[in-house]
Every structure is written in C-alpha cells, then in structure tokens.
Amino acid sequence: MTLREKAGQLNQRMYGWDAYRRTPGGFELTEALYAETERFAGLGALYGLQRADAWSGVDHGNGPGAGDGAALAELVQRHVVGRSRLGIPALFVEEVPHGHMALDGTVLPVNLAVGATWDPELYEEAAAHAAAELRARGGHVALVAALDIARDPRWGRTEECFGEDPYLAARLTEALVRGMQGESAEYFADDRAPVVLKHFAGQGATVGGRNSAESELGLRELHEIHLPAARAGIRAGAAAVMAAYNEVDGLPCAGNRALLTGLLRERWGFDGLVVADGLAVDRLARITGDKASAGALALDAGVDLSLWDDGFTHLQEAVERGLVDESVLDAAVARVLRLKFRLGLFEQRGPAAPPPARGRGRDLSTALARAAVTLLHNDGGLLPVPAGVSRIAVLGPQSATITHQSGDYTAPQRPGTGTSLLDALRRLAPPGADIRHTPGCALTGDDLSGIPAAVAAAAASDLAVLALGGSSARTPDTGFAANGAARAAVSGTTCGEGADLASLRLGAAQYALLDAVTATGTPTVVVLVQGRPHAVPEATRRAGALLTAWYPGPWGGDAIAEVLLGHTEPAGRLPVSVPRSAAQLPVYYNHKDIEYGAYVDESAEPLYSFGHGLSYTSFRYGPPHLAGRTVTVEVVNTGRRHGRTVVQLYIRRLRTSVWPRTLELRDFRAVGLAPGQSRTVAFPLGAAQLAHAGADLETAVPPGTLEIRVAESARAALTAVPAVLHVEG
Numbered sequence: 001m002t003l004r005e006k007a008g009q010l011n012q013r014m015y016g017w018d019a020y021r022r023t024p025g026g027f028e029l030t031e032a033l034y035a036e037t038e039r040f041a042g043l044g045a046l047y048g049l050q051r052a053d054a055w056s057g058v059d060h061g062n063g064p065g066a067g068d069g070a071a072l073a074e075l076v077q078r079h080v081v082g083r084s085r086l087g088i089p090a091l092f093v094e095e096v097p098h099g100h101m102a103l104d105g106t107v108l109p110v111n112l113a114v115g116a117t118w119d120p121e122l123y124e125e126a127a128a129h130a131a132a133e134l135r136a137r138g139g140h141v142a143l144v145a146a147l148d149i150a151r152d153p154r155w156g157r158t159e160e161c162f163g164e165d166p167y168l169a170a171r172l173t174e175a176l177v178r179g180m181q182g183e184s185a186e187y188f189a190d191d192r193a194p195v196v197l198k199h200f201a202g203q204g205a206t207v208g209g210r211n212s213a214e215s216e217l218g219l220r221e222l223h224e225i226h227l228p229a230a231r232a233g234i235r236a237g238a239a240a241v242m243a244a245y246n247e248v249d250g251l252p253c254a255g256n257r258a259l260l261t262g263l264l265r266e267r268w269g270f271d272g273l274v275v276a277d278g279l280a281v282d283r284l285a286r287i288t289g290d291k292a293s294a295g296a297l298a299l300d301a302g303v304d305l306s307l308w309d310d311g312f313t314h315l316q317e318a319v320e321r322g323l324v325d326e327s328v329l330d331a332a333v334a335r336v337l338r339l340k341f342r343l344g345l346f347e348q349r350g351p352a353a354p355p356p357a358r359g360r361g362r363d364l365s366t367a368l369a370r371a372a373v374t375l376l377h378n379d380g381g382l383l384p385v386p387a388g389v390s391r392i393a394v395l396g397p398q399s400a401t402i403t404h405q406s407g408d409y410t411a412p413q414r415p416g417t418g419t420s421l422l423d424a425l426r427r428l429a430p431p432g433a434d435i436r437h438t439p440g441c442a443l444t445g446d447d448l449s450g451i452p453a454a455v456a457a458a459a460a461s462d463l464a465v466l467a468l469g470g471s472s473a474r475t476p477d478t479g480f481a482a483n484g485a486a487r488a489a490v491s492g493t494t495c496g497e498g499a500d501l502a503s504l505r506l507g508a509a510q511y512a513l514l515d516a517v518t519a520t521g522t523p524t525v526v527v528l529v530q531g532r533p534h535a536v537p538e539a540t541r542r543a544g545a546l547l548t549a550w551y552p553g554p555w556g557g558d559a560i561a562e563v564l565l566g567h568t569e570p571a572g573r574l575p576v577s578v579p580r581s582a583a584q585l586p587v588y589y590n591h592k593d594i595e596y597g598a599y600v601d602e603s604a605e606p607l608y609s610f611g612h613g614l615s616y617t618s619f620r621y622g623p624p625h626l627a628g629r630t631v632t633v634e635v636v637n638t639g640r641r642h643g644r645t646v647v648q649l650y651i652r653r654l655r656t657s658v659w660p661r662t663l664e665l666r667d668f669r670a671v672g673l674a675p676g677q678s679r680t681v682a683f684p685l686g687a688a689q690l691a692h693a694g695a696d697l698e699t700a701v702p703p704g705t706l707e708i709r710v711a712e713s714a715r716a717a718l719t720a721v722p723a724v725l726h727v728e729g
Helices: 003-009 031-039 069-083 111-117 120-136 156-160 166-181 219-226 228-235 257-267 291-301 311-320 326-342 358-372 421-428 451-459 508-519 537-542 556-565 714-719
Strands: 020-023 026-029 045-047 091-095 141-145 195-200 240-243 273-276 374-378 391-395 434-438 463-469 486-488 524-529 545-548 619-621 625-627 630-637 643-655 664-673 678-684 704-711 723-727
Touching: 003 311, 003 326, 020 069, 026 069, 031 069, 069 091, 091 326, 111 120, 111 156, 111 166, 111 358, 120 141, 120 166, 120 358, 141 166, 166 195, 166 219, 166 228, 166 664, 195 228, 195 257, 195 273, 219 228, 228 240, 240 257, 257 291, 273 326, 291 311, 291 326, 311 326, 358 556, 391 421, 391 451, 421 434, 421 463, 421 556, 434 451, 451 508, 463 508, 508 524, 508 537, 524 537, 524 556, 619 643, 625 723, 630 643, 630 664, 630 704, 643 714, 664 678, 704 714
Parallel strands: 045 091, 091 141, 141 195, 195 240, 240 273, 391 434, 391 463, 463 524, 524 545
Antiparallel strands: 020 026, 374 545, 619 630, 625 630, 630 678, 643 664, 643 704, 704 723
C-alpha cells in the first residue's frame, strides 16, 4: 500500500448523510463522496450513513428507512471498493447509544435506565437485538457509551452512564459486549457487530458537570472508579474503544500514550481498534502547534481511526517529515484491516443478515423500561392504585408526551410509535375509570396559566398522577457545535450532550404545579421522567408516592402505567444517589472513608441512596454467614405480595495498604419471592469481589481485613451487621 492509501484507511472524515441524496427512484451518491474516495484512493470508514436526527437533518422524508437502508449501504460500498486499487471496503460506523440511531430502529431506554434495572441478562438480549438491526441495514460497527461513570449529575450526558458505580457499570458493559458481539473470538456472526466502547477514560469526572471540561483525576481515582468498566469490556472481547475528549494529568486522552499504549495495549493486552472522538485529534493542535503534528501525536499515542478530523489527513506528510514512524502507521492500518476481515467485508458486499422481528424490539424495550421503574417512597401504601379508585387526574408536562421519553441520540419516530403515560392509563385502567387530563405547565419556564385547570382536575379526582421531569429532545432549531453537541439548547431541553445544568432543579412552573396539586388534599403520585437525578425534595415531602422512570423509551408509558396499577412490581434500583440539591454535590456513596462534616444549612446525605428502591411488599435480610470464601444471607418476603429484591454485597476495607472507600459494591443478585417465601443467597468471594488496586496501582487480592455487608441499598449497608474476612498475604 502507498502512504496515501494507508492514511486513507485511518480516516473517517465524512458525515455519512453527506454521501447520498434521495431521489424519486431511490438514492444517488454525491460529489462529496466522490471527492473523499478520490482523495485517498478509497475510504477507511464512513460515519453515520444511517444516522437520523435534528443535527444531520435526516428524517423520514429524505433518509433511509428499514426498507431501503441496506440498499443504500450496498450502493456506497460498491463505489468505495471500485475506487480502491486493492478493492478494500469501508467500515460503516453507526451510533447505537440506546438502539440503532436510524429511521425505524428500535429505541431502547437510555443507559441510566438500564443501570436502574440491575439486570445484565436482559440488557444482553436487548444489545443483541440492536446489533442484528444494525447489521441488517448494512452497518458494521456500533458506537456505544458504556465507560462514563456518573460522578456529577449536573453533566448533561449523565443519561449515557450506567450509574455512579464501577462494578455495576462493569457488569453491564460485559453484557453489552456479549450481546452485540456474540461468542466468537475471531469472526463476527452475520447478526453481530463489533463494539466501540465510549469513552476512554474518565470523561464522567468532568469538572463542574460541564461537557468536555477538564477532569481533575488522580491515578488512583482513575483506576478505582473510571477504568473497571473498560477493563471488563476488554476482557469480554470488545473490538474497539473510543478515546475521550478529557485530559488525564495534563494529557488529552487522544494524545495520551501512557493511557492508550502503556496501559491499554501493553498492560492490558488489548489488540483492537482505538477510535478518537469527534474532532478530538484536531484539538491536540492547541499543544502541538499544527494539525499535522496533532495527527502524528495521536497516531503515536495509539489512535487508529480518527473521526471528522483534519489531523489524520496529514499522516503522509507527518511520516515524510519524520513526525511519526511509518511502522506506527502500518500497525494502525493492520488493526483496521483486521477488523474488516473479522467482519467478512472482503467476501461480502450486501447486508449480513435479514432484519430481526420488529415486534421483538418493542418487547425488549418495554421490558427494560418496566425493569427500570424505581419506587422511591410510598407513604401509607398509596401504590399500587387501590381497586376503589375510579377517578384519576393525569397531570404534568410528561403525562401525554412520547417525544420526551427517549433521551438524546434518538432518531425521528414515525407517527403512532410509542405510548404516553396518559394513553397507557386510559387503556389499562379498570373499565369505567374516569381518566381526566391537563398538563398544567411546560417542562421549562414559569408560565403558571395552566395550573388552575390542573388543580380543578385533581380536586375532582380520587388520585392525582403528576408526571414531571426533563427532556433531551432535539429539534431543527437547536444550535449544534461542530461535533453534534447542543450549543444553544432550545426551550424544553434540559439534558443531553451540551445541556449541562448549574442547578439540578426542574422548570420553576413544575414546582408550582406540584405545590398546587398536593395542596388540594387529593392523594398524589409523582412520576419523574428524566435523564439525570433532578433535585425534587418537595415531592418527597408532599406527594404520597414517588417513582422515577428515567428516560424509558417510546413505550415507557406502558411500563409506568403497569407499575402504577399493580400489573407489575416496581423492580428498579437506583444506579445513582439522588441529591437534595446541587449545593451538596458530590453525594456518590463510595467516597473515601473519612469523617465528613455535615453542612450547617443542609444535610450532607443524599435524599435517596445508591441501590435504593422499594417493592409493593417487604423483605427481611438475615445476618451474613461466612464459610471460607463464601458468604450467605437469608432473605424473606415478609409482605403480602410477590416481589423482587436486589441483594447487594458491599465490602468495607479495614486494614489495607491505601486509604479505603466507605463501601464498595462487589456483587448483586435479583431474587423474586412469594409472600412468606425465603431463600438463602450465596456470594462466592473471589477476585472480582476482593481485588483492589494496591499502592502500585496493580490490581490484586491484597492481604488485609474486610467487612462483608449484605443489604438492599448502600445506605442500609452502612448499618447492616457485617461478616469479617481476614485475607492472608
């Protein structure tokens, strides 16, 4: 291969939606695609050929749907291969944040909702379905957020995190890789897709919750909190990772050789692809002086494939100027080509497999949404809705919408896709139930004009269901940065990439609506539909019941209604601690084990702790019993209904070589029990439970003394009776 051809394999310059235009007879390729393939005698990778959203401008009128997406991919691939002297096909790289981000793709609940399920097996099924949809459309590689840890909920991308805990994120990342990639160690099945795990590493530690801000990370915090999910995903066989925007100890991840080569490749043995985040290579010019040297720095650090950058277009020049050795270029090209061989692209031009049954996608999305609904409090057993309740007022700005249930990175949906909470309650409520509705206010702003109608509806009802929350929905009038992040969020957008908050409060009118509805004396259930834990302590004080559904996806209305009516049990558990206000951040549970002083003006404790979630029954946990390297605990359903509890194992290190954390989640089991039923739950204490990054940051099972605590939440674990384990050196 010539230097020009090699450089071309490492470039992913084009937005895929600029490669085609729709015609009355189908699609035609653009001059922009012709120019790009001519520039490098082929094309290494193409991003977002199927992407549809407000940023790309692709919708059902001009983009590829399920019926013609594969034909478009085949048309583009034929052109790429024909322009390549060696007949090298392109990788088609697509966003799959919570389902394939394409027209007619199944939309799943966002990652934060997946974290609330504490159910890796269910998520693995959903990930496999998303991969099958991607491959059936002619796509190859899935970009999936998995590695960011939610340490500051002011960050708009909190919804893309599995939660605040590294162990929970690691188990879900493993499930993601297994589901999307399958079991094969070498070649990918026709319905499986290689995964690019985003973002490596530490992006969730952004200062002040501001997107793309610096991350003030010490190496221990990086290793203990922000790397375990990546390590788990790589051990599960992840094909690729994406280098993040943030810096670690002064070096941006895309130019950080110690991170991408020293740690990832040499210590961890990773031989897959490293992809730079969008325009991250060009940002390096701030410290190198020009884009050619920025590209050389990124390549030498360990980046194999750029995204939209100019820097990698100068790689031939960089080699000729001696900025980077050609052997480094060759190694990166070899990794790109190996992935293409593993996908069978040299033998196959069309879509890999027929599309999966579309109804299956809806079932999996609804199942995840159902498992994510988390009951936070339920004073006096207000829920499930009692049989005698016949008049229900369904209120709030999230009560009759589908658009605001799905989160950021969601393609336009066809009319009729999804179910709002109002529609679901009208369909599922007992015959003769009187369901009345008015929104009361908007998601943002302080317009109170709709509140009197909501008060009247609540006062005339037996129960008020008040759906509040936020939105990550993007519209064509959203201002976008060059990398697709929101730059000037439109009214109503309170979350998502680029929509960070200084406060965690909802729109002012939502609090006024809550106060007015609860003041009627009508029993009120508050439902939060949100992409981050908003601070709504007023709901805890004033509403009879409170639950959060996160962003549950298009069919989230069904899932919420089923839980409210008692058709299903609330199964979710918090993947993040819920603060009382932004002023008390951080409130994550696994802080260092130091005597933290309380605030004079506010509690320092979260409103609801990590792992918390109620059922419609009650459970009793017995004391833990330790036998060798196994701990057991008896769990009893002491209530009158069947229920699910998530038994959580935490460790607390007493004697150790480095300063310990207060608690560390190290295992969990979901247990379903009938009334009066008991079960003994056993946890083996192996390396996954006991290993720790020691003083040298090498992970091992160190000698020391640990407390083993088993409980239903992190807060409960603090007072649970411990078992003490001595680990000998």
